[in-house]
Amino acid sequence: MEITKHLLMNLSLLLVLLFFTQLIIERQVNEEKREIYQLFYFIISIFTCYIFSVQVQDGIRFDLRQVPMILGGLYTGYSFLLAGLTLLMRALLGINDGFWVSVGVFSGLAILLKWIHPWFNRLSLNSRVGVSVLLTVITSFLLMQMVAIVNEPISHPEAWISFILIPALTSGLVSYSIETIRQTFIIRQRLAKADKIEAVSHLSASISHEIRNPLTTVKGFLQLLGEKDYPEDKKKEFIDIAVQELKRAEEVINDYLTFARPAFEKEEKIEVEKELNHVLNVLSPLANLNGVKITKKFSPGLFISGDRSKFKQGFINLMKNGLEAMPNGGELIIQTFLTGSVIHILVRDTGIGMNEEQIARLGEPYYTTKGKQGTGLGMMVTFSIIRAMRGKVEVKSQIGMGTTFHIRFTKTL
Incomplete structure (x- = not known):
């Protein structure tokens, strides 16, 4: 039972490592980075299997090193690299009969995996899992036979059963998990594309x-x-x-x-107080027309980085919405302050306010709270500009109490 226990330990560790690798890969957009993380998973898995190997007889150690070696070669194509690392780790455990068995089997296996890698990628999901399991069974059987030739036959039934079945089971589970991760990623890409098409x-x-x-x-x-x-x-x-x-x-x-195209043609140093004053000067006729009092609470010497004209355009749209939300008069409060390295800009009105559903949909290109008077494009553009300037927007509002836009930017020295 000692051999079975160690091999099952290997199986558990490989699945745990795969789980954490999946969490990292899911955050990667770049295809090359995902492949690199996948290769690292197979390399770390080989090292882990060696660390938790068990000695069966003199010079012979059992573990599941052949599983990450086979799957890594099939899925990444780096069979020679993985074979070299596998043999290096085995050499560190001692140059003995087990080492020469590994050299013979894994050298031939690396050549085979490199040869069939392109063909393997063209197979269907179920076929790839089946090929992975079949190669693992054949490799495990060859290792047992080679041990019998260079050392002495292993007579324990448990050793034969465990060393054939558990690697095959592990290969099937890991291969199927990899395929599931791939399919999930493809489905997510398709859904994202469908959402973009719908938005367009x-x-x-x-x-x-x-x-x-x-x-x-x-x-x-x-x-x-x-x-x-x-x-x-x-x-x-x-x-x-x-x-x-x-x-x-x-x-x-x-x-x-x-x-x-929210990207800026030029990035320059923007003095927040100066540009907000310019925006308020542009909007003062509309404020006077609606009977709105403008209150300014500016902290001087605040600078951010971005496109000056886009910054003004974004805040003209934002403040214009606030003024239009107060057709019968009210107060528009503009406040700026600094906490640490973050510049805060508050735009608060005492207008009609919005409910939670309206706040959630704010910034959608085809959604407006003005009925036939608006298109939703103004707020869409404002949100796009703020995101392009690496800013964040938080909206708080209550019906009949007004709305507050809290914008955060990183301070420029």
């Missing part, structure tokens, strides 16, 4: 709707100008309206492009 379709519908409206208006006024001889002042009025509608369509397109 919603966004396209929203964009086309918002552009069609001003174009229809322009078309109507142009038709009026062509059908009847209007006075000059009326023609000027029609043309002014048409130009305004075209500007509105241009703004929609610019918002979409900002969302699609």
